[in-house]
Amino acid sequence: MFIHIFTYRLKCLLRDYEGIFWTMLFPLILATLFNMGFSNLNSAEMFNPINIAVVNNESYRQNQSFKQTLEKVSTGDDRLFNLSVVSREEADEMLKDNHIDGYIIAEQPIKLVVSRSGIKQNIIKSFIDNYMHTFSAISNILEKDPGKLQSLINDIESKVKYSKEVSVTNAEPDNVLIYFYTLIAMACFYGGFLGMGEVSDVQANIKPVAARINTAPVHKLKTFFYSSAASIIIHLTEMLILLAYLVFALKIDFGTKTSYVLLTTFIGSIAGFSFGAFISAIVKKYEGFKVAVIVSVTMLCCFLAGMMYQDMKYIVATKVPILSYLNPVNLLTDAFYALYYYDTLTRFFTNIVILTGFIIVFCSGTYLIIRRQKYASL
Amino acid sequence: MQVFKLCIKVINKNKYLLLVYVVIFLVISFTLSLTAVREMETSTSFKPAKTEIALINEENTPLINGFRAELAKVATFVDIPDETEALQDALYFRQVSCIIRIPQGFTEKFMNGENVQLGKISIPNSIRNVYIDLCIDKYFNTARLYVQNMNGITQQELVQYLKKDLYDTTSVEMIAKGEKTSVTNLNYFFNLFAYPMLSIIILGMSTLMLIFNDKDLKMRNSCSPISSTNISMQFVLGNLTFTFVSWLIMVLSCLLLNFKSIFDFNTVFLVISSFVFAFCCSGISFLIGNLVKSKDAITAVNNVVTLGMCFISGVFVPQEAIGSSVLKIASFMPTYWYVKANNTIAKLTRFTLDTVKPVLYDFLIIIAFGLAFFSVSLAIRKKYRSYT
Numbered sequence: 001m002f003i004h005i006f007t008y009r010l011k012c013l014l015r016d017y018e019g020i021f022w023t024m025l026f027p028l029i030l031a032t033l034f035n036m037g038f039s040n041l042n043s044a045e046m047f048n049p050i051n052i053a054v055v056n057n058e059s060y061r062q063n064q065s066f067k068q069t070l071e072k073v074s075t076g077d078d079r080l081f082n083l084s085v086v087s088r089e090e091a092d093e094m095l096k097d098n099h100i101d102g103y104i105i106a107e108q109p110i111k112l113v114v115s116r117s118g119i120k121q122n123i124i125k126s127f128i129d130n131y132m133h134t135f136s137a138i139s140n141i142l143e144k145d146p147g148k149l150q151s152l153i154n155d156i157e158s159k160v161k162y163s164k165e166v167s168v169t170n171a172e173p174d175n176v177l178i179y180f181y182t183l184i185a186m187a188c189f190y191g192g193f194l195g196m197g198e199v200s201d202v203q204a205n206i207k208p209v210a211a212r213i214n215t216a217p218v219h220k221l222k223t224f225f226y227s228s229a230a231s232i233i234i235h236l237t238e239m240l241i242l243l244a245y246l247v248f249a250l251k252i253d254f255g256t257k258t259s260y261v262l263l264t265t266f267i268g269s270i271a272g273f274s275f276g277a278f279i280s281a282i283v284k285k286y287e288g289f290k291v292a293v294i295v296s297v298t299m300l301c302c303f304l305a306g307m308m309y310q311d312m313k314y315i316v317a318t319k320v321p322i323l324s325y326l327n328p329v330n331l332l333t334d335a336f337y338a339l340y341y342y343d344t345l346t347r348f349f350t351n352i353v354i355l356t357g358f359i360i361v362f363c364s365g366t367y368l369i370i371r372r373q374k375y376a377s378l
Numbered sequence: 379m380q381v382f383k384l385c386i387k388v389i390n391k392n393k394y395l396l397l398v399y400v401v402i403f404l405v406i407s408f409t410l411s412l413t414a415v416r417e418m419e420t421s422t423s424f425k426p427a428k429t430e431i432a433l434i435n436e437e438n439t440p441l442i443n444g445f446r447a448e449l450a451k452v453a454t455f456v457d458i459p460d461e462t463e464a465l466q467d468a469l470y471f472r473q474v475s476c477i478i479r480i481p482q483g484f485t486e487k488f489m490n491g492e493n494v495q496l497g498k499i500s501i502p503n504s505i506r507n508v509y510i511d512l513c514i515d516k517y518f519n520t521a522r523l524y525v526q527n528m529n530g531i532t533q534q535e536l537v538q539y540l541k542k543d544l545y546d547t548t549s550v551e552m553i554a555k556g557e558k559t560s561v562t563n564l565n566y567f568f569n570l571f572a573y574p575m576l577s578i579i580i581l582g583m584s585t586l587m588l589i590f591n592d593k594d595l596k597m598r599n600s601c602s603p604i605s606s607t608n609i610s611m612q613f614v615l616g617n618l619t620f621t622f623v624s625w626l627i628m629v630l631s632c633l634l635l636n637f638k639s640i641f642d643f644n645t646v647f648l649v650i651s652s653f654v655f656a657f658c659c660s661g662i663s664f665l666i667g668n669l670v671k672s673k674d675a676i677t678a679v680n681n682v683v684t685l686g687m688c689f690i691s692g693v694f695v696p697q698e699a700i701g702s703s704v705l706k707i708a709s710f711m712p713t714y715w716y717v718k719a720n721n722t723i724a725k726l727t728r729f730t731l732d733t734v735k736p737v738l739y740d741f742l743i744i745i746a747f748g749l750a751f752f753s754v755s756l757a758i759r760k761k762y763r764s765y766t
Contacts, residue, residue: 018674029682033689036704044699045472047505080508095553113551114424121550122427122452123509128548130516136543137520141527148527155526162518163478163511164495165502168462173470173501308406314471341466 001218002226009230019193024238027187028245034183035250038176049074050120053084053091053103060085060106069131070104080127104128171255171341175310178337180252182307185332187242188268189298192276194231196290198224199280199366204375206287211378221371232273239269255340260348264339268332271355274362275328281369301329331355381609385616388586396578396624403574404631424550426451429506432458432468432477439485444537445517448544452513469499476500476510488518489533491525520544564636565724568648569717571628572655572693576684576713578624579659580666583617584676587667610759614664614752621660625653647723647737654741654748655716661751662712668755668762687713697721712747715740 013019054060054070061067074083086094091103095115102114102124110128114121138152202224204211213223243265246252254261276294283290304327306313313333317324324330335351342348389396431453435442458468458477468474479497487494496514500507520543524536590596590613599609629649633640666683670676688694690704691714697705708714719740726733 018678021678026678026681030685033686037689037695037700039704040699040701041695045501045504045506047503047508092553109546110548111551112548113553115553117425117427117550117552119427119429119505119509121424123505123512125424125426125548125550126452126509126512126516129544130512130519132546132548133516133520133543134523136546137523137539140539140543141523144528152523152527155523159515159519160493160522161511161515162495163498163514166479166497166499168466168499173466175470175472311471314467314473317467337470341470342463347463 001222005218005223005226006230009227010234013194013197013230013234019197020238022193023187023190023235024241027183027190027242031180031183031242031246031250034179035252038179041176042174049079049082050123051082051084051100052124053086053094053100055088055091055103055105056085057088057106059108063106066106066110066131073127080123169341169343171253173341174253177253177340178306178310178313178333180246180250181333181336181340182302182305182329184239184242184246184265184336185268185305185329186298186302186307188239188265188272188332189275189294189301189329191235191239191269191272192279192294192298193291194235195228195273195276195278196280196287196294197276198228198231199277199370200287200290201227202370203280203373204378211375214375214378220373224370228273228277232270235273236266236269239265253340254336257339260339260345261336264332264335264348264352267352267355267359268335271328271332271359271362274359274366277366278362281366298329301327305330305333325354328355328358331358379612380604381612382616382619385586385613386619388589389582389616389620392582392585396582399574399578399581400624400628400631403570403628404635406570408635424552427509428452428454429475429509430454430456430473431510432456432465432474434460434477434479436482437480437485440533440537441485441488441521442480444540445480445514448517448540449510449513452509465499469501472501475504475506478510478514485533488521489525489536491522517544562724564645564648565720567632567636568652568720569693571632571652572713572716573684573688575625575628575652575656576659576662576687577680578628579621579656580663580680580684581676582620582624583660583663584667584670584680585673586616586620587664588670588673588676591668591671606760610756617660617664618657621656621663625656629653643729644723644726647726647729647734648720651716651719651723651737651741654744655712658712658716658744658748658751661748661755665751665755665758668758687711690714692717712744715743715747719744 070081070083073080084094084100086103088105091100091113094100095103095113101118101120102112104124105111105113110132112121112125112128114124134156138156141148141152200206201210202213202220204214214220216223243261247254279294279297280290283293302308304312304316304323313324313330316327316330324334331351331354335348335355338345338348338351429452431449433446433449433455435446456468456474458464458474465477469477477499479499481494481497484494484496498510500510517540521536521540524531524539590599600606629652633645633649636645662683666676666679670679690700691697691708691711692700692705693713697714697717700708705714719737722737722740726737
């Protein structure tokens with residue numbers, strides 16, 4: 001009996017193109033779009049040498065120490081600036097055409113010309129400030145002890161770096177990833193459509209097919225379990241395809257704990273399926289209405305988990321922490337995030353345990369509602 | 379005008395479904411405009427850029443207090459509990475651009491001329507990181523000069539010297555370019571506008587077309603004494619009316635939320651731009667309505683078309699942040715030209731024929747797209763009709 005129901009259900013589901021579209025193709029398309037749209041998002045905050053110019057006048061040529069300092073920070077791989085030495089008119093022109101972010105006039109005192117106050121302009125200013133402050137310090141010291149000149153020159157030469165990167169994790173804080181993690185979570189919960197379908201198909205008051213199934217001499221729960229198995233298999237495969245697409249084609253970083261990532265996807269898929277089944281069982285309306293409930297609940301959860309605006313996840317977690325534990329989509333997203341970003345597994349397991357709790361609630365809820373349903377007339 | 383009247387009737391019946399989109403759009407744009415980062419400045423004076431950092435201070439000495447005061451010039455301090463996960467989260471979600479930890483015994487070692495370093499967790503290679511680094515190194519390198527060259531200098535003396543040294547800053551001259559904050563916000567608003575506009579028009583129109591394309595209804599209509607061209611034209615008219623009304627509702631509510639800048643020239647141009655785009659949306663919806671056969675397929679096609687177009691042409695993410703190869707693909711879509719036109723408009727400060735020209739070209743391209751969609755749809759209608 002199992003094989004019969006299972007194979008026919010599998011065939012039915014595979015021929016439901018609309019279902020396949022929403023549970024598999026749509027997440028794949030969305031992932032591609034995310035990848036196209038967000039690929040350069042991180043590079044906006046990355047540092048690239050700032051384009052500046054210095055006016056090539058008499059005072060610049062004579063001010064050897066400034067000239068040398070400026071040239072020093074404009075060479076090498078970790079240089080601060082891309083420097084061009086030009087006339088004042090050229091510099092003005094370059095600034096207007098946005099070829100440079102500012103230009104320096106090396107008179108006494110040194111002046112900076114910019115067209116807006118952004119972080120790049122502030123870096124240029126900070127550099128000149130630094131030069132001026134060192135100069136001021138030197139004259140203070142020489143005033144007290146003129147004999148220190150040589151040792152001062154040596155000290156200036158040897159700039160010390162006063163901060164050290166103490167990374168707590170190997171993973172980079174690449175914040176585009178959250179979008180992809182919420183996407184998997186969303187795809188998992190779109191599995192709810194399959195769950196919904198399974199429940200609707202045994203509710204004789206919703207669908208004519210269900211009425212026919214109800215008249216068959218097979219235990220209802222058995223039919224439900226057997227065909228659910230087909231749905232779950234399909235959804236799991238779809239999720240694995242999505243995961244493979246993300247990892248191998250789009251090169252999304254999931255960290256190193258591959259087996260846990262697979263476990264999370266598996267649990268997410270079951271959670272999504274049982275969520276749909278549960279909604280379908282408690283909402284006693286026609287199918288379109290059930291779909292609307294599933295889509296809106298999933299979308300709301302996705303929004304709170306940061307799919308449309310990722311800071312939302314942080315806002316919820318810091319302002320209303322209880323909500324981030326009550327939102328299954330967030331739990332799933334957070335599980336992927338914790339696997340990628342933390343070295344410890346505490347937070348990951350907290351998420352997984354609560355998610356499993358949700359699955360138990362959804363499943364037992366569904367069972368209690370749909371068991372022993374009888375129809376006076378079919 | 380029977381066909382036209384029927385169009386209006388059908389749309390009227392579905393208005394609540396379409397209004398949902400308007401409401402969602404307004405709520406989202408309103409939230410975003412409240413939280414939007416206002417980086418653009420309105421004044422002409424130079425302002426220090428500030429970045430959020432977390433400073434975990436395990437010491438309280440004059441040197442460190444002086445450092446903190448110096449850091450405050452370039453950074454805003456954010457309070458975050460000193461727990462690994464909380465700190466990591468804050469960094470990941472860019473609540474802080476770096477976390478600096480001043481270890482116990484730092485001052486003492488520094489004053490003895492030993493080699494010491496602050497611990498820092500940051501986003502590697504980020505521009506804000508470079509900025510903070512410059513500030514840290516500036517303070518301590520200057521301090522080092524004193525420590526190494528003035529024997530027996532006390533912390534108090536050192537801090538006094540540093541305060542005086544670091545007081546002077548470079549004079550900065552600003553050449554005014556005059557970007558306006560309000561316009562930047564409105565620019566974002568109108569860019570985002572492309573998404574709900576497309577969705578509403580596609581959904582509305584396709585619902586309408588589905589009813590008309592019903593086989594029995596179609597056969598009955600084709601034996602009516604109205605010519606098929608006439609029917610098509612009335613349809614186009616109905617389509618345009620619907621587009622115009624949806625556009626009007628959205629633009630009005632959009633302007634109401636940004637009433638401060640209604641009288642700007644830039645705003646006027648943005649409104650025109652959205653109108654031109656609405657015309658193009660109308661063409662797209664007409665085409666989709668003619669191609670799609672079932673109600674379920676409409677939702678699917680609508681989602682793929684609108685999300686696809688909006689994602690890669692810079693409606694959600696700024697065009698500068700999208701890779702050049704993606705933008706090349708996007709330039710085959712009207713949304714790309716619409717966003718491009720909006721961005722150009724927002725940057726305009728003078729309105730002469732010369733400065734406005736690129737915008738007008740963009741408009742022409744969008745209109746051409748619209749006309750192309752309409753003509754393709756009409757051709758398809760004609761072809762299908764000859765089959766039935």
